Amino acid sequence: MSEQRSRVDASRWQGFGTKAIHAGYEPDPLTGAVNPPIYASSTFAQDGVGGMRGGFEYARTGNPTRQALEGNLAAIESGSYGRGFASGMAATDALLRATLRPGDHLVIPNDAYGGTFRLIDKVFTQWGITYSVAPVSDIDAVRAAITPATKLVWVETPTNPLLNIGDIEALSGVAHSAGAKLVVDNTFASPYLQQPLTLGADVVLHSTTKYLGGHSDVVGGALVTDDEQLDTDLAFLQNGAGAVPGPFDAYLTMRGIKTLAVRMDRHSDNAEKIVEYLQSHPKIEKVLYPGLESHPNHAVAARQMKRFGGMISVLVAGGAPAAQEFCARTEVFTLAESLGGIESLIEHPAAMTHASTEGSLLEVPANLVRLSVGIEDIADLLGDVENALS
Secondary structure, eight states: OOOOOOOOOOTTOOSHHHHHHHTTOOOOTTTOOSSOOOOOOSBOOBSSTTOBGGGOSBTTTOOHHHHHHHHHHHHHTTOSEEEEESSHHHHHHHHHHHHOOTTOEEEEETTOOHHHHHIIIIIGGGGTOEEEEEOTTOHHHHHHHOOTTEEEEEEESSOTTTOOOOOHHHHHHHHHHTTOEEEEEOTTTHHHHOOGGGGTOSEEEEETTTTTTOSSOOOOEEEEESOHHHHHHHHHHHHHHOOOOOHHHHHHHHHHHTTHHHHHHHHHHHHHHHHHHHHTOTTEEEEEOTTSTTSTTHHHHHHHOSSOOSEEEEEETTHHHHHHHHHHHOSSSEEOSOOOSSSOEEEOGGGTTTGGGTTSTTOOOTTEEEEEOOSSOHHHHHHHHHHHHO
16 A cells, blocks of 8 residues: 555645635536535545546545645645644644654753644653753753753643743754754644744644634544655554544545634634733733733744734632632633634643643642633623633
8 A cells, every 4th residue: 555645736726725715626527516525435446456436446545625624734744745634632643653653852942732732642651762851941951951862852831831932033043953853733823823834843733623623523633744755754654553534524624724724713802801801810820821921931922923822821719719710600612622614612621631640740730721712702702701700
């Protein structure tokens, strides 16, 4: 079996919204269908031995719906090669296995996503991989964490859940000067707000479950790069390990991407108004949002992001009990893990998404609450937050 790949060229379109809607798929020449069909087939007929029709043979290796999604993903991240996976963690796992060998080292954020930390700390260390943690906002700290064995510098920006910002261009210089690759998890920002490859990153990772899918109805992951050899290595693992999205998952993700631009503007609009309200609330000790001029990394965020997104974190006065009560009292904001959907969500990271970091260098504050601000009417969202904190 051979792994499907086609180099993506979306240069004929200038605008992000146009790429999001059109890249990766042309209307079907037979029927004129403007949306990619869901090719629900595990196998494809061959025109003689080795004569693959359209390059497809078996759906784990390649599927036309998935290929359309992968072309779209590459285009909206301004990359050359896109790979779809069954989840964000499957994409994370494939990238780590494609780039690391026993004895290698990587640097991760000191407030990384709990699932990423768990995979590295509990699984990859068993195979001789070591890691160091450093704040992504501190270039000198990241540089100091690099060793002669470092092969990856892993960055989230904004980070999950403390919303710290890393200077992608500067971090790429630090990584490359040490012979390492820079990975940017762009899940919180989305390609609409930030494009790490254009700033020097080697590969971009997404949980497409979040803003790209955007409707809390599909699980998926993605990797995008300009590095042909890295894409070859990822393609081998994608096929060989088989953690691929099904055609319906690929279709749903691509459908979500079509409205990403308008959704991200609405997420950002709503978040900015909620941040303004929370800043002056007596029960909120601190608001963490890169759009605030008081945010220590605001200048970097303003330089590399189009807007500041729909994620807000707050420190609640009164410790963990008050934070959990805030989460329990909302009605429009649903108490749930995940993020990036059209509906607003609220969670207590220390007990939910980041429970695996307890006792580690990545442990999150007990009074932290994370809000994923949706696209509902802002009056209802503000009223819900006000009632929950009253």
